[in-house]
Amino acid sequence: MAPPTTRSKQSDRETRRAATRDKLRRALQGFHEAGIHYTEVSVEKLSAAADLTRTTFYVYFDDKVDLLVAWLEDVRAAAGSAPSGWTVRDRAPSRAQLRQDVADARYRPHTAVLAAARDTALFELRADAAYRAFVRSSIDDLADHIERGRHGGWIHPDLPAIEVATWLASIVHRTLSATPPLDEDAYMDRIDDYTDILWNTLYRGLAGPGGSAPGVVQIPTQSRPRPK
Amino acid sequence: MWTMPGDQHASTTRLEPPGQRSRDERRHAIVARLAPALEDLLDEGAVYSDLSVAALSGAAGISRSRFYVYFEDTGDLLRALTEDAIVELFDATLAWWALPQDGTWEQLRTVTERIFATYRRHRHLLRAVEQVATHDSAVRQYFSTLFESGLEGYAAELAEGQTRGSLDPTLESHRTAELLASMTQSGLYELTATGQLDNPGRWIDSLTTIVWNTLYAPTHEPGQDGAPDHA
Numbered sequence: 001m002a003p004p005t006t007r008s009k010q011s012d013r014e015t016r017r018a019a020t021r022d023k024l025r026r027a028l029q030g031f032h033e034a035g036i037h038y039t040e041v042s043v044e045k046l047s048a049a050a051d052l053t054r055t056t057f058y059v060y061f062d063d064k065v066d067l068l069v070a071w072l073e074d075v076r077a078a079a080g081s082a083p084s085g086w087t088v089r090d091r092a093p094s095r096a097q098l099r100q101d102v103a104d105a106r107y108r109p110h111t112a113v114l115a116a117a118r119d120t121a122l123f124e125l126r127a128d129a130a131y132r133a134f135v136r137s138s139i140d141d142l143a144d145h146i147e148r149g150r151h152g153g154w155i156h157p158d159l160p161a162i163e164v165a166t167w168l169a170s171i172v173h174r175t176l177s178a179t180p181p182l183d184e185d186a187y188m189d190r191i192d193d194y195t196d197i198l199w200n201t202l203y204r205g206l207a208g209p210g211g212s213a214p215g216v217v218q219i220p221t222q223s224r225p226r227p228k
Numbered sequence: 229m230w231t232m233p234g235d236q237h238a239s240t241t242r243l244e245p246p247g248q249r250s251r252d253e254r255r256h257a258i259v260a261r262l263a264p265a266l267e268d269l270l271d272e273g274a275v276y277s278d279l280s281v282a283a284l285s286g287a288a289g290i291s292r293s294r295f296y297v298y299f300e301d302t303g304d305l306l307r308a309l310t311e312d313a314i315v316e317l318f319d320a321t322l323a324w325w326a327l328p329q330d331g332t333w334e335q336l337r338t339v340t341e342r343i344f345a346t347y348r349r350h351r352h353l354l355r356a357v358e359q360v361a362t363h364d365s366a367v368r369q370y371f372s373t374l375f376e377s378g379l380e381g382y383a384a385e386l387a388e389g390q391t392r393g394s395l396d397p398t399l400e401s402h403r404t405a406e407l408l409a410s411m412t413q414s415g416l417y418e419l420t421a422t423g424q425l426d427n428p429g430r431w432i433d434s435l436t437t438i439v440w441n442t443l444y445a446p447t448h449e450p451g452q453d454g455a456p457d458h459a
Contacts, residue, residue, distance in 0.1 A: 037362050037363065039362045039363045040362070040363050040365075119362040122358060122359045122362060123275065123359060123362075128421075159437065160430060160433065160434045160437075163430055163431055163433070163434030163435075164434050164437065164438060166415065166418075166434075167411055167412075167415050167434060167435055167438055168411075168438070170411055170414040170415045170418060171407055171410065171411040171414070173414070174410055174411070174414045189400075189403060190403075190407075192400070193400065193403045193404060193407050194407075196398075196399060196404065196442065197404070197407060197408070197438070197442050200396070200441045200442045200445065200446065201437070201438045201441040201442055204441065204445065204446065205441070205445060
């Protein structure tokens with residue numbers, strides 16, 4: 001085991017690395033809001049915007065991709081690894097519930113990192129792998145939800161789970177990774193549009209205004225408290 | 229990025245300086261000669277933004293200085309190279325919103341198939357556009373303008389369908405078209421990147437179902453059109 005002094009030096013370095021990462025992330029946020037892509041910003045420019053020198057940057061990070069992968073881990077930690085909102089339900093949500101759940105997207109505060117990740121993933125294998133794993137987890141959550149619905153009779157049994165989840169997740173991630181970020185009005189409009197597409201695609205045929213199809217379990221429409 | 233035929237190059241009515249037309253023709257000829265060679269290079273894994281003017285003019289069989297007679301830079305060349313592909317994709321996608329009132333899931337699937345085939349044919353150039361757009365603001369601006377005008381066309385078509393009663397009247401036409409088009413674009417990009425575009429059957433089915441359920445299912449009674457088998 002390493003002596004205590006070494007360990008505390010180690011953790012000091014970790015703390016400083018995290019602080020540097022946060023400073024750089026605030027700088028990223030500024031570029032993102034101005035409509036500038038991470039792929040267009042040099043290490044020099046990014047560091048300067050964070051009041052750091054290029055040398056300091058390289059003390060803590062190998063390159064921009066290394067930094068980006070660390071940011072993605074931060075986002076994952078902050079947003080939690082549990083599946084989001086309505087996808088954890090074991091039944092069809094009401095339309096209003098669905099809209100609320102979509103609006104509660106946990107990734108919204110992290111759009112600058114998601115935009116940087118998506119752009120960098122177009123060029124860089126390491127970024128591509130990290131971003132792909134990130135998107136994959138939301139595809140899997142939604143695919144599980146569809147599977148449960150198919151078996152539970154509240155999603156059409158022939159709806160292909162993984163494929164539909166892949167397409168649907170791609171719209172969500174595309175919006176989240178827009179540069180510059182959507183303003184509040186445009187964002188709220190998107191929420192309505194997603195709700196339409198998700199509702200029509202997943203539930204409408206069985207839970208829609210026309211009532212349930214013959215031979216299909218009636219969907220309870222009363223809401224219950226959302227699982228925490 | 230599928231979009232509509234821009235009017236940037238098509239204005240035959242505009243008065244042009246003498247020699248303009250033949251310059252355009254020469255520009256087109258260079259593009260036509262370069263396209264297959266470039267597709268091969270990209271297919272072998274080259275990244276468009278890494279290709280120099282020297283490499284590109286070499287592949288087109290022209291000198292570096294002649295390159296600049298016809299193109300401002302490599303981004304300008306990319307715009308010229310991808311215009312036809314984008315027009316084709318726009319045409320293919322337009323049919324999504326224009327299914328007749330008694331249209332079926334199968335008819336919609338045929339449209340989706342054509343979108344996939346068109347994308348597949350031009351996948352390398354379309355991928356290059358996505359990449360270059362992240363760091364070249366002129367390219368980004370050009371394609372987002374094209375995409376916007378494409379959306380106008382989609383939205384108009386969708387709204388007409390709503391008036392005819394062939395698709396869900398409650399949808400906001402412009403944004404719904406935009407979301408479905410950009411979903412398709414990201415999804416196809418992803419399928420290309422993971423090599424799944426070579427065997428696309430289930431992806432064509434599932435995308436068709438999403439578009440069907442979103443646009444047409446609400447106005448088509450289940451059990452009458454074959455949709456429930458796939459919905």
